[in-house]
Amino acid sequence: MNTKIYLLVSFMSSVILTACSSEEKTEENKEATKVEVKTNKKENLNISILLDLSDRIDPSKYANPSMEFYQRDLGYIESISLGFEKHIRSKPIKYIDDQIQVYFEPEPLDAEINGLAKELKMSFTRDNTTKESIQQISSQFTSISQKIYELAIKDKKYVGSDIWGFFKNKVNDYCIKPGHRNMLFILTDGYIFHKDSKFSEQNKTSYLTPELVKSLKLNTSKYKELIEKKGYGFVKANDSLNELEVVVLSINPAKGNPFESDVITSYWMAWLQDMSVKNPVMKPLSAALPSDLDPIIQKYINR
Known part of the structure; x- marks a missing residue:
């Protein structure tokens, strides 16, 4: 038992x-x-491109026989939009919630340019995305961007680019979307200047020009020591950008100072880090051919 x-x-x-x-x-x-x-499930992308349509893109004022600077911009834009398109292609439609857009600051005076810019605010979701719309992203984006540059160069009414003001007043609302990987590509020569945002606080400024670099004696090998000792740099415009990645492209330092690009990079990197930007990148230190940067840009987007 x-x-x-x-x-x-x-x-x-x-x-x-x-x-x-x-x-x-x-x-x-x-x-x-x-x-x-x-x-x-791949992350959702929110890509913004801030265009500096100042006279830096004027081929008669800043001619470059190998490739005009506005053409380099267009090459970078094509790479960015193609990277975005590849990202969309790699996702099942039910998971798509991605967008790409272009901004200017201030808005151009040309109404036609502003109208074209609206076409460059593209948003893709599971409800509006088709295979055909995906296949047209890069070609449409590049084509419309070219028209914008051609119009800006034709009327020669360059209003400058208020990059500092954009970071202060608009970047949070325009470029940061919850639940997304937020990336801001800035196409600029590296100098910042606009009459509506020109001021200084102690030894920091809201602008940077070749004349300022020279006046501060940052055109020698001792530029780094002077920047640290005097506290030179940009005035902080924001302090809550930890959800934003920033990539600065098309840097074009003025000739005559072998340390100009280093000064520009020092100002920008310190500024972006001071505003808590997530992993700021400057590629390259001087404007490169789009074909050289294309694989870098696309790898960065589709990491």
Whole structure:
């Protein structure tokens, strides 16, 4: 009798342990499935491009025989939009919630340019995305951008670029979207100046020009020591940009100072870091051919 009871208890214990083990494995499988789904679901992108349409793009004033600077801009824009297009292509439509847009600061005086800029605010969701619309992203983006540059160069009414003001007043609302990887590409020669945002606080300024670099004696190998000692740099325009990545392209330092690009980079990097920008990047230190930067830009977008 005791033997029978012992065998019965052993059998029941075995059944219970097996059931518990199966439940544990089921829970493990569920967790593994969740992790796998999360890994396969690519992040949503929110890409903004801030264009500096100052006279830096004027081919008659700043001619460059190898490739005009406005053409370099267009090459960078093509790479950015193509990287965005590849990202969209890689996602199942049900997961698409991505956007790309272009901004100016201030807005150009030409109404036609502003109208074209509206066409460059592209938003893709599961409800409005088709294979055809995806295939047209890069070509449409590049074509419209070219028209904008051609119009800006033709009327020669360069209003400058208030990059400092954009960071102070608009970047949070325009370029940061919850639940997205937020990237801001800035196409500029690296100098910042606009009459509406020109001021200084102690040894920091809201602007940077070749004349200022020279007047501060930052045109020698001691530029770094002077910047640290005097506290030179940009006035902080924002302090809550930890959800924004910034990539600065098309830097074009003035000739005559071998340290000009270093000064520009020092000002920008310190400024972006001071505003808590997430992993700021400056590529390259001087304007490069778009073909050289294309793989870098696309790899950065589709990391």
